[in-house]
Amino acid sequence: MSDAPAAPVTENGVPPAEVVEEAPGFKVFVGNLAYSTTDEGLKAFFAPVESDILSAQVIMRGTRSAGYGFVALKSAEAAQKAVDALNAKDLDERPIIVEIAKPAELKDQERKEKKARRRPGRRGAKAVPGEVTDAEANGEPVKADDVVPAEGDAEKPKKKKKKSTKKPKAEGEADAAPADGEAAKQPRKKRAPRPPRAAGEEPVGEPSQTVLFVANLGFNVDDAGLTALFTDAGIKVNSARIVRRRWGRPRKSKGYGFVDVGDEAEQKKAIEALEGKEVGGRPIAVKIAVNAQVEEEEKAEAEAAADKEATPEVTIVAS
Structure with missing residues (x-):
């Protein structure tokens, strides 16, 4: 282990400049x-x-x-x-x-004058890292008493936190109504999960007399595409709706939907024309829908729409 003394280090982590010894001449x-x-x-x-x-x-x-x-x-x-x-x-x-090089007397006088006109908030002889001070430029060591602390450098007292003036709510007192424009935050009620239907099991309920169930659709088929599929086959369409997942932005298709064709005759005609037809490389299935199934999907769609209104979209702006 070396016995050599450690090199002094200034506040900025830079060793002080070497002191110039006065030379004759x-x-x-x-x-x-x-x-x-x-x-x-x-x-x-x-x-x-x-x-x-x-x-x-x-x-x-x-x-x-x-x-x-x-x-x-x-x-x-x-x-x-x-x-x-x-x-x-x-x-x-x-x-x-x-x-x-300036004489020592003149340097002392200039340093005093500079101190007298120094602006508040500036440090005295302390230089920005890499900057040469006047003392160093003249080959003199920097003295500790040459440093003038900046105003406001002293530790500022911490601000006291204001005590809450909110009065405790009396027992039985009703909660105050939310201010105008402030939405009351209420926990969202979770919907009980629907028990999955076994593979190949038909839905139980009364067959619809106007609505058809269309399955095995491509996930890129939307309401307009489902409508066009039937109208191109000469089927009258009152409404066509792709069933979508409840969550997500945008909500993705589940691969099936419902088409209201108005009556049983159109239902039969549509099944004969479209059952097993390949759409986007998939053989689609067209069956008579069950009312209970239609009502259940409509209810789920309404709940999803309500959730969307209650949860506004957040726009992220790049900083």
Whole structure:
């Protein structure tokens, strides 16, 4: 296990920039450096004043360049010459900022003035991750007392919940009527399941004198298609209805339906013409319906329609 001390980490999870030691001579600030630029590359960039260079240093944040550095020169004339010759020139494919580093007294004064006119709600010396603060730009460590907390950053007290002013209902008191436009929510009554009829067993009841039962229809046949099936065969049709499942949107066909042809003569004629006829690759069955069966299906259809009215469709809008 290593005994080396852990590297300090700032609040944003980024190691602090390396502190620049004051070097003798006249300092020049170099900004907008590429992350790949090294001390040697920075020194080589200052070739026009190579003989006057005392030191060249790229500031590091942890193991990565902070994007700026400083070059110390022997004289003010050499520093100004470097600024004139190198400012806005390209280094490692980036236009470089070269300017005279500000004296410590001037930096302190500017920092105080900036604090005085700082807008409420802004944090002081804290920079957005990846952003260079003024202190870092000048090679100084960030002090804790330079940080000015934003107004409203303090923890806000939680709002107290308002107590319900609803009075308890007196014993025997009737429930209040729902407000206008507010539907009273009542539990839906479940319909008792109908016992299934055994396969091949005929429905029990009185035969209808006008209605026919049509089975083995394709699931894509609708009321209009069922009507057309009979009228094309020359059968008079008063009404035709495909029986559909109670639930689902849309409600799917059960594969059978009822056709009212008006009288027994038309019933007989329809059976002779359509019994066993292939419709959509299926041999359909056409029989005289039983009144009890017709009434039961009509009741189920009415209940399904009532359920549809009680449960409005929900339209989903993409956000």
